[in-house]
Amino acid sequence: MSRLIVISNRVSKPGKSGNQGGLAVALSQALRESRGIWFGWSGEVTDHFTGQIGFAEYDGVKTATIDLEEQDVDEYYNGYANRTLWPLFHFRIDLAEYERDFEGGYNRVNQRFADCASPLIEPEDVIWVQDYHLIPLGQMFRDRGLKNRMGFFLHIPWPPTRLLVSLPHHSKLVSSLFAYDVVGFHTEEWLESFRHYVEKEMGGTVKGDTVTLGDRTIEAVACPIGINAQAFAKAADSDAAQKMHRQVRASLQDRALIVGVDRLDYSKGLEERFNGYARFLKDHPEYHRQVVLAQIAPPSRGEVESYQQIRATLDALAGRINGEYSDVDWTPIRYVNQGYPRDQLAGIYRAARIGLVTPLRDGMNLVAKEYVAAQNPDDPGVLILSRFAGAATQLKEALLINPYSPEEMSDAINRALDMPLDKRKQRWRAMMDSVEKQDISWWREAFTSRLMNAQGKTGLSGKETVG
Known part of the structure; x- marks a missing residue:
């Protein structure tokens, strides 16, 4: 051999x-x-x-x-x-x-x-x-x-x-x-x-x-x-994932979680994502205090000037949005510059009603597939996915959007939050079938x-x- x-x-x-x-x-x-x-x-x-x-x-x-x-x-x-x-x-x-x-x-x-x-x-x-x-x-x-x-x-x-x-x-x-x-x-x-x-x-x-x-x-x-779909789904049921899931849900006080997980990079569309979420908060005041966006963005390539600039931009943008919309017991954006082990990430994915994966351009984007694999089959969340990610060609049942459009992102978030359980399960099952069929092996x-x-x-x- x-x-x-x-x-x-x-x-x-x-x-x-x-x-x-x-x-x-x-x-x-x-x-x-x-x-x-x-x-x-x-x-x-x-x-x-x-x-x-x-x-x-x-x-x-x-x-x-x-x-x-x-x-x-x-x-x-x-x-x-x-x-x-x-x-x-x-x-x-x-x-x-x-x-x-x-x-x-x-x-x-x-x-x-x-x-x-x-x-x-x-x-x-x-x-x-x-x-x-x-x-x-x-x-x-x-x-x-x-x-x-x-x-x-x-x-x-x-x-x-x-x-x-x-x-x-x-x-x-x-x-x-x-x-x-x-x-x-x-x-x-x-x-x-x-x-x-x-x-x-x-x-x-x-x-x-x-x-x-x-x-x-x-x-x-x-x-x-x-991805290794079966292993990731199993990780979402692990003790570490369940502990993280409980911690996240307890901190939300019954609010809906929107999660983004991306390396800190200009190709990931994080600035556009924050602006799209801000547009949602502007368009839908009825959801104030009801939702939280948790953006996990570990730093990368800190020696490169363009990466230093994107970090400064996001720091300022998160501060501005939180300053405009926060209340004494509600902060609309949780912006975290650190990574988490995969089993803990699986727990965070499962706790999220929406997975927000909106790169401006991406070869594939495995976070989208990980989010799908980590969901509870009986109560799955909704994936909002950039049509410019390679994963969009396979995960057609996601809510596909143009990440450059704050209006499209706002509308998709509203649609995802309002989506009934049967529709969520139907979309998730179709995506999970694709993730399992064309896995890493x-x-x-x-x-x-x-x-x-x-x-x-x-x-x-x-x-x-x-x-």
């Missing part, structure tokens, strides 16, 4: 499986089954890069990690990945920063990944590279003579051609994807944007699931990621089955990197 080699920016630390996300759990299962290796950055910074690999093993999963220099982190991670590619791929061209040093750092770290990981890879191994941090890594492996089957999965949106062409050396970045055998996206929309770019900008051809550029043909597929197996059947490639001629 071929080993699976998973390569990602960060590696889930051994010993933390109880709080691992769904992706980490799914990849860990695949790695155990294939005796594979998970390779990536340790998250630690070193004064001088040595390429020394730290090996660890926990619960049958072997990990291999390297430390990076501070300059690497600044240019590759905080720079090109999160100040160039992330905003551009989320359609925020106004926030994208194009600096040559960022580009150079991105290539340098990908080269370091290739140099360090190559000696660990055996001829029959199957390589699966994860996400936008490592787009050119496959071509760098080909440059080093690796002929293994290789796949790449993009966990964020693929931007329209008219935006992608604003990226310096965009064609070299896209060309490097043709070193892989299978390239995956969450939705047909992101896949179609990729196909359009290859056809219109590069003169490639599309036939079914195959995309050809010159003498290279790859499979490009839509394969939406899921389905996603992993759907992608890896294609990858395992790939023939393996020799790569493009020459050294194609970004810049």
Whole structure:
């Protein structure tokens, strides 16, 4: 049996499986089954890069990690990945920063990944590279003579051609994807944007699931990621979840809870969400003192200026809304800048009458699926979901809205609060069926089955990197 080699920016630390996300759990299962290796950055910074690999093993999963220099982190991670590619791929061209040093750092770290990981890879191994941090890594492996089957999965949106062409050396970045055998996206929309770019900008051809550029043909597929639905539903019945549920309900004093759970990021539409909720409070004074919005937003990427700005904006906006509408025993927004373990989150989800998931753009958004999975089948809540989240293509029974419209959000909140039990149960059941059918195991197996059947490639001629 071929080993699976998973390569990602960060590696889930051994010993933390109880709080691992769904992706980490799914990849860990695949790695155990294939005796594979998970390779990536340790998250630690070193004064001088040595390429020394730290090996660890926990619960049958072997990990291999390297430390990076501070300059690497600044240019590759905080720079090109999160100040160039992330905003551009989320359609925020106004926030994208194009600096040559960022580009150079991105290539340098990908080269370091290739140099360090190559000696660990055996001829029959199957390589699966994860996400936008490592787009050119496959071509760098080909440059080093690796002929293994290789796949790449993009966990964020693929931007329209008219935006992608604003990226310096965009064609070299896209060309490097043709070193892989299978390239995956969450939705047909992101896949179609990729196909359009290859056809219109590069003169490639599309036939079914195959995309050809010159003498290279790859499979490009839509394969939406899921969650471990049964495990999350079970977590919602755990002691920790039930304790959190009781605490939340007791604090609400019979008020309806609206919950949002998002990393603090401008793509999540938090400012628009607060404004939409404020519009609801303005439009529906009869619900004053009857509802509470709890927004859980753990900070992220604090070194990046745009993230500092969004945090300051939300702090001010929450304060203004609470100042305008609060009473001595009611605060309409509970704004929390910390995260919670998954079992406690499940309890919070179950306590909420409404799950408010309104990103401006999202590759998938697993919070929407987690909210559905955590609901009490006998008294489920209502999911309000942005039509610009990848999850909207699967969870059609949610109340789908335009997150840019405060009026639509206000109307949806009112509709959700007024929705009778039979309608809530009907909508929830349809969404839960989808979440259970296309779960995290389905996603992993759907992608890896294609990858395992790939023939393996020799790569493009020459050294194609970004810049």
